[in-house]
Amino acid sequence: MSTTQSQATTVYRRDYQPYPFELLTVELFFDLQPQHTIVKSKLHFKAKQAQACDLVLNGENIELQSIHCNQQALGTEQYDLQGDLLTITAMQGEFVLEICNSCNPSTNSNLMGLYISQGQFFTQCEAEGFRRITFFPDRPDVMSIYTVTMQADKAQFPYLLSNGNLVSQRELEHGRHEAVWHDPFAKPSYLFALVAGDFDVRETTTQTKSGKEVLLQVYTDKGSGKQSLWALQSLERALKWDEKRFNLELDLDRFMIVAVRDFNMGAMENKGLNIFNAAYVLATPETSTDQNFIGVEDVIGHEYFHNWSGNRVTCRDWFQLSLKEGLTVFREQEFSADIRARGLDDTAAQSARAVKRIEDVNLLRMAQFPEDASPMAHPIRPDSYEEIGNFYTATVYEKGAEVIRMQHTLLGEAGFQQGIANYFHTFDGQAVTCDDFLETMQAVYKEQHPGKDLAVFRHWYSQAGTPRVEVTLNYDKAAQTCEITLQQSCDLVGVEKRRQDFHKQPFHIPFKLGLLDAQGQALSFELAGQTQQEVLLELKQAQETWTLNAVKSAPIPSLLRDFSAPVVVEYDYSDSDLAVLASHDSNHFTRWQALQELLTSTTLALAEEFASDSANPDSHSIKPEIFRIWQATLQDQQLDPAYKACLLSLPSLRILLEQMRQADPQALVAAHQLLQQTLAKQFSQAYWAILQAHEPERAYSPDPISVGKRRLRQQALKMLMSIEHPEAQVYSQTLFKNHNNMTDGITALSAITDYGPEDVRSHALARFFEHWQHDALVIDKWFAIQASSPSVSLAQAEALMAHPAFNIRNPNRARSLLFQFCMNNMQNFHHKNGEGYEFWADQVLYLNQINPEVAARLARCLDNWKRYAQPYRDAMHKAIQRVASANNLSRNVHEIISKALEIYIYSKETICLRKRSHNF
Ligand code: B3K
Numbered sequence: 002m003s004t005t006q007s008q009a010t011t012v013y014r015r016d017y018q019p020y021p022f023e024l025l026t027v028e029l030f031f032d033l034q035p036q037h038t039i040v041k042s043k044l045h046f047k048a049k050q051a052q053a054c055d056l057v058l059n060g061e062n063i064e065l066q067s068i069h070c071n072q073q074a075l076g077t078e079q080y081d082l083q084g085d086l087l088t089i090t091a092m093q094g095e096f097v098l099e100i101c102n103s104c105n106p107s108t109n110s111n112l113m114g115l116y117i118s119q120g121q122f123f124t125q126c127e128a129e130g131f132r133r134i135t136f137f138p139d140r141p142d143v144m145s146i147y148t149v150t151m152q153a154d155k156a157q158f159p160y161l162l163s164n165g166n167l168v169s170q171r172e173l174e175h176g177r178h179e180a181v182w183h184d185p186f187a188k189p190s191y192l193f194a195l196v197a198g199d200f201d202v203r204e205t206t207t208q209t210k211s212g213k214e215v216l217l218q219v220y221t222d223k224g225s226g227k228q229s230l231w232a233l234q235s236l237e238r239a240l241k242w243d244e245k246r247f248n249l250e251l252d253l254d255r256f257m258i259v260a261v262r263d264f265n266m267g268a269m270e271n272k273g274l275n276i277f278n279a280a281y282v283l284a285t286p287e288t289s290t291d292q293n294f295i296g297v298e299d300v301i302g303h304e305y306f307h308n309w310s311g312n313r314v315t316c317r318d319w320f321q322l323s324l325k326e327g328l329t330v331f332r333e334q335e336f337s338a339d340i341r342a343r344g345l346d347d348t349a350a351q352s353a354r355a356v357k358r359i360e361d362v363n364l365l366r367m368a369q370f371p372e373d374a375s376p377m378a379h380p381i382r383p384d385s386y387e388e389i390g391n392f393y394t395a396t397v398y399e400k401g402a403e404v405i406r407m408q409h410t411l412l413g414e415a416g417f418q419q420g421i422a423n424y425f426h427t428f429d430g431q432a433v434t435c436d437d438f439l440e441t442m443q444a445v446y447k448e449q450h451p452g453k454d455l456a457v458f459r460h461w462y463s464q465a466g467t468p469r470v471e472v473t474l475n476y477d478k479a480a481q482t483c484e485i486t487l488q489q490s491c492d493l494v495g496v497e498k499r500r501q502d503f504h505k506q507p508f509h510i511p512f513k514l515g516l517l518d519a520q521g522q523a524l525s526f527e528l529a530g531q532t533q534q535e536v537l538l539e540l541k542q543a544q545e546t547w548t549l550n551a552v553k554s555a556p557i558p559s560l561l562r563d564f565s566a567p568v569v570v571e572y573d574y575s576d577s578d579l580a581v582l583a584s585h586d587s588n589h590f591t592r593w594q595a596l597q598e599l600l601t602s603t604t605l606a607l608a609e610e611f612a613s614d615s616a617n618p619d620s621h622s623i624k625p626e627i628f629r630i631w632q633a634t635l636q637d638q639q640l641d642p643a644y645k646a647c648l649l650s651l652p653s654l655r656i657l658l659e660q661m662r663q664a665d666p667q668a669l670v671a672a673h674q675l676l677q678q679t680l681a682k683q684f685s686q687a688y689w690a691i692l693q694a695h696e697p698e699r700a701y702s703p704d705p706i707s708v709g710k711r712r713l714r715q716q717a718l719k720m721l722m723s724i725e726h727p728e729a730q731v732y733s734q735t736l737f738k739n740h741n742n743m744t745d746g747i748t749a750l751s752a753i754t755d756y757g758p759e760d761v762r763s764h765a766l767a768r769f770f771e772h773w774q775h776d777a778l779v780i781d782k783w784f785a786i787q788a789s790s791p792s793v794s795l796a797q798a799e800a801l802m803a804h805p806a807f808n809i810r811n812p813n814r815a816r817s818l819l820f821q822f823c824m825n826n827m828q829n830f831h832h833k834n835g836e837g838y839e840f841w842a843d844q845v846l847y848l849n850q851i852n853p854e855v856a857a858r859l860a861r862c863l864d865n866w867k868r869y870a871q872p873y874r875d876a877m878h879k880a881i882q883r884v885a886s887a888n889n890l891s892r893n894v895h896e897i898i899s900k901a902l903e904i905y906i907y908s909k910e911t912i913c914l915r916k917r918s919h920n921f
């Protein structure tokens with residue numbers, strides 16, 4: 002008997018029912034054979050209630066061999082195997098179920114469950130992969146203690162790893178061996194992991210704060226061990242940081258990280274045995290860029306922090322995913338900010354933190370804001386899904402982290418830490434909900450603010466969409482008062498539009514604000530009897546007004562400092578006010594934001610001109626303030642280079658596209674290019690000076706100051722190359738020849754690929770490939786540089802797919818070519834004739850057969866098709882319909898495509914389209 006993935010149905014949060022049995026212990030036995038692995042489980046259940054009840058287990062793509070209950074074989078009449086469910090009828094009391102099944106890891110191409118990568122065994126169980134290994138109550142609220150026995154050929158698989166502690170090891174007949182692991186902590190099945198193979202191991206021991214000695218290990222494939230030092234150091238830093246900042250200690254005797262080459266995402270926090278995409282483990286100066294080093298450290302931190310936020314306290318059901326992900330992303334962001342600020346003086350530290358904040362906000366605006374405006378929009382705690390694999394989204398992760406950050410802002414560091422300590426104390430070892438978390442934080446907030454609560458704050462968990470906050474300011478010169486009114490609104494998005502019972506409520510928005518005078522000096526004011534220069538307003542209603550007193554001159558407001566809430570601010574700034582903020586605001590975030598706004602309005606205005614075809618846009622439409630600020634910023638010797646690089650970055654095409662009234666990619670690309678080239682021409686000397694001031698480093702270091710210098714240089718080179726600056730062309734070729742670290746290598750190669758002459762470009766690309774062809778992660782970069790380059794057409798991208806090094810089955814490779822082309826090559830993907838979209842449809846359909854999770858990610862590229870101008874919109878629609886009409890769509894792709902087309906299969910919700918705009 003065999004089982005397969007079932008047809009699409011919608012799962013609702015409101016239908017949650019507790020599992021009727023406790024699972025006291027789990028014993029698993031694996032006879033690991035690549036084509037035919039035998040799995041035996043021994044599950045000790047205890048009914049929660051006296052009356053008999055059906056025991057339902059999940060199972061997918063696995064072969065059932067036998068079932069025993071209390072050592073009695075069950076006949077086929079005693080159980081029912083239908084689709085993906087195995088039901089054993091009328092179970093009572095305490096009993097031990099023994100199930101034997103088999104699976105075929107060698108044909109498992111979707112990389113969920115037990116699979117083979119480069120001849121080694123790996124698992125991925127979150128969210129619902131464990132059911133592809135054995136029949137099981139595969140849901141996060143069923144937690145148990147696991148003991149795992151593994152047997153495999155010793156020569157081929159000398160390392161046999163699973164969660165927890167190694168209990169025993171022994172030799173078996175026929176060259177096989179066995180290892181037994183025991184995890185003392187109760188966990189849900191999604192945190193189970195198994196690895197069998199041969200590896201290089203790098204390890205160290207360290208003492209936790211309570212004096213316990215722990216073993217930290219990093220496993221990488223043979224030959225890659227020399228690339229895992231940074232990973233091990235990052236793990237140790239994460240361990241120490243969690244002790245210091247969150248007072249959370251490692252609870253295991255050993256913590257293992259294993260790198261795998263074929264992996265659907267970044268990494269996985271399995272208890273004590275994290276499995277990582279090799280891209281987030283391996284890092285050396287020669288093979289990895291600054292971004293890679295930072296990425297490895299962040300992801301190692303993230304997975305390590307899950308050991309508490311996710312593993313010790315986990316999710317009751319998958320709707321609560323942001324409980325662990327939002328909190329863990331927030332912890333990761335803070336880790337990264339603290340690490341970057343470490344050892345710097347106050348000003349430099351503030352600047353380093355601001356750079357991190359700007360990066361996080363850019364990611365939110367690039368990935369989450371469009372999602373929140375798309376048919377896939379969902380609250381950070383969704384109410385329904387067809388496939389949970391589709392909900393590992395920017396909303397659940399990045400907006401989820403913003404929602405935690407707002408709680409941090411409202412409670413302050415000490416209050417927040419108190420709340421976190423209470424949360425882990427109260428819920429340790431349990432599977433809980435977002436409400437449980439918020440309840441705990443609210444208790445602290447109420448103590449701090451008698452008479453107030455977080456009742457309105459809850460709406461961040463239940464409502465989707467990006468709120469807009471309209472600001473009006475009234476200054477009374479005679480009275481020296483400044484009246485500030487904040488008015489919030491939020492469109493109905495995604496499913497909200499279709500639910501008649503849904504009434505959108507205001508959000509609780511912490512809004513940090515300061516005032517500047519016309520010279521850019523901080524203006525103090527009085528509020529609630531206190532003189533201050535900055536205030537955190539708490540907007541909880543549709544509209545509220547505050548009066549600031551003793552405001553000595555007409556103020557320029559510095560709004561939403563540090564991006565204190567994930568909202569869009571609307572305020573009618575004059576260009577000269579923005580220029581004051583962009584030049585003088587003491588808050589690094591709002592200073593950057595002001596310049597971004599000037600650049601955004603200029604670019605969008607130019608894009609409108611390009612789109613209308615009537616005018617002939619030229620550089621005269623660029624706001625003069627931009628030139629003045631650019632000049633001052635380039636000359637400012639006080640600014641930290643990384644922050645300077647942020648200030649001098651043009652808003653990304655993806656963020657700008659989202660803000661166009663009707664998205665017109667080609668018009669936007671033309672506008673962006675005009676602005677870039679104008680600034681490059683105007684400031685070519687200053688940019689050239691940046692390149693010349695650079696002295697080659699002797700030893701590469703990924704510290705924030707060095708990273709900042711390299712980033713600034715990268716920008717300078719790109720600007721100059723975009724105007725075919727002859728010296729910069731020579732510079733790029735020299736840098737390419739002489740670079741001694743990958744960051745410089747990629748800086749040169751990408752500048753040459755984007756803007757270099759054809760012969761230089763093809764020569765450099767060929768040389769780079771030849772040199773690095775044996776390093777898969779470097780070759781991923783080689784594909785990505787080309788796929789995202791404005792110089793690479795669709796035909797050339799297709800030619801790259803035929804390259805012998807391309808392999809669509811490897812998710813990293815698929816991402817580096819297909820995703821880069823469809824998401825980051827605006828010029829060549831968004832062809833007016835729609836050929837890019839037809840290419841997209843072909844790839845989604847092909848990947849759908851191999852790896853539905855990866856296919857569904859690619860499918861999301863056209864989510865916002867209705868926001869595009871013609872002819873893009875119709876061409877996108879046609880391509881989406883072609884995917885929709887294909888046979889055998891996986892549940893993953895089916896959900897994305899049907900939502901894009903707004904075909905809902907809501908049995909329980911009234912289908913009724915409501916007006917889009919909503920002002921409470
Ligand atoms: N928890 C995993 C993500 C699992 C995704 C499954 N489709 C990695 C992380 O967020 O840490």
Ligand code: ZN
Nearest residue numbers: 303307326329
């Ligand atoms: Zn996570």
